Amino acid sequence: MNVLANDGISQSGIDALEKAGYNVSTTTVAQEQLINYINEKDISVLLVRSATTVRKDLIDACPNLKIIGRGGVGMDNIDVEYAREKGLHVINTPAASSHSVAELVFGHLYGLARFLHNANREMPLEGDSNFKGLKKAYAKGTELKGKTLGVLGFGRIGQATAKVALGAGMKVIAFDPFLEKANLELEFFDGQKVNFDIETISKEDVLKQADFITLHVPAQKDYVIDEAEFNMMKDGVILANAARGGVVNEVALVKAIESGKVARAALDVFEKEPKPEIQLLMNPSLSLTPHTGAATNEAQDRIGTELASQIVSILG
Numbered sequence: 001m002n003v004l005a006n007d008g009i010s011q012s013g014i015d016a017l018e019k020a021g022y023n024v025s026t027t028t029v030a031q032e033q034l035i036n037y038i039n040e041k042d043i044s045v046l047l048v049r050s051a052t053t054v055r056k057d058l059i060d061a062c063p064n065l066k067i068i069g070r071g072g073v074g075m076d077n078i079d080v081e082y083a084r085e086k087g088l089h090v091i092n093t094p095a096a097s098s099h100s101v102a103e104l105v106f107g108h109l110y111g112l113a114r115f116l117h118n119a120n121r122e123m124p125l126e127g128d129s130n131f132k133g134l135k136k137a138y139a140k141g142t143e144l145k146g147k148t149l150g151v152l153g154f155g156r157i158g159q160a161t162a163k164v165a166l167g168a169g170m171k172v173i174a175f176d177p178f179l180e181k182a183n184l185e186l187e188f189f190d191g192q193k194v195n196f197d198i199e200t201i202s203k204e205d206v207l208k209q210a211d212f213i214t215l216h217v218p219a220q221k222d223y224v225i226d227e228a229e230f231n232m233m234k235d236g237v238i239l240a241n242a243a244r245g246g247v248v249n250e251v252a253l254v255k256a257i258e259s260g261k262v263a264r265a266a267l268d269v270f271e272k273e274p275k276p277e278i279q280l281l282m283n284p285s286l287s288l289t290p291h292t293g294a295a296t297n298e299a300q301d302r303i304g305t306e307l308a309s310q311i312v313s314i315l316g
């Protein structure tokens with residue numbers, strides 16, 4: 001059987017599929033040529049990440065397709081319900097990248113707390129002529145230890161981020177309208193484990209108490225953080241959004257930075273991808289990454305092998 005991994009797949013995933021007797025193609029076929037390619041090459045399994053879209057027209061035009069697989073979590077690029085109505089299996093790998101996203105958030109938070117995002121921009125320009133000036137500019141850093149992290153959305157990634165925070169010595173508070181409490185198991189290198197119960201509290205309390213706020217909610221109709229929410233936050237809060245563009249109102253964020261309500265913020269996701277607003281890209285108070293939360297070798301390996309094992313268990 002033929003598998004097309006149109007947005008790529010890890011070598012570990014290819015190996016697992018080939019071992020089970022599948023042919024795997026990693027050619028990136030242009031969106032408008034995809035239907036022809038799938039039919040001509042008799043593709044049974046189409047694997048995508050976020051770049052390729054799988055809409056009704058493709059599902060209708062490719063009757064031999066059996067599985068649509070998304071390496072990662074969000075399936076906004078696939079007409080999932082429609083595909084399932086037509087008898088296709090739609091699979092994803094929801095847990096594979098949680099820890100990678102959590103670590104990216106912490107990369108940003110540690111960086112923002114010590115102005116690394118600015119120092120890395122300015123040292124190449126002024127590091128020799130204005131060393132002392134830069135040293136003074138970045139003198140008021142803060143530690144994360146002992147500070148309060150507010151987690152909005154306490155699912156897989158929210159909980160993974162909370163674990164990293166607990167390991168870093170932070171207090172963790174969380175809001176999730178669909179979850180009352182969670183038990184977090186922190187595993188250490190030598191097999192020791194610590195269990196931690198966290199009860200969620202109201203959104204307002206999280207916003208009021210947190211020194212650092214991180215969002216891990218799914219895409220939704222309304223902003224989760226808009227002007228009213230910014231107004232409830234502590235002055236000088238640091239915010240991170242590695243969830244989805246559109247859960248934070250970017251215009252309200254820039255205003256909150258200008259007023260000093262938000263000291264600094266990190267964005268891995270943007271309302272306009274792949275062309276974020278220039279006001280964000282040029283803003284010195286922002287630490288920016290191009291949607292790379294899940295982009296680690298470890299996460300890609302887990303995504304590949306998880307997809308392979310699901311395909312094998314469905315198709316044999």
Ligand SMILES: NC(=O)c1ccc[n+]([C@@H]2O[C@H](COP(=O)([O-])OP(=O)(O)OC[C@H]3O[C@@H](n4cnc5c(N)ncnc54)[C@H](O)[C@@H]3O)[C@@H](O)[C@H]2O)c1
Nearest residue numbers: 074153154155156157176178216217218219242243293294
């Ligand atoms: N940056 C990246 O590269 C990257 C990678 C993977 C996933 N993500 C995104 O991260 C987000 C979280 O993923 P996950 O796997 O943890 O999902 P999840 O479904 O496990 O958790 C999401 C949680 O948010 C809660 N929630 C829903 N609406 C809420 C609201 N308004 N306020 C507070 N909580 C709310 C849900 O009850 C759920 O517990 C998703 O948006 C996903 O697309 C980003």
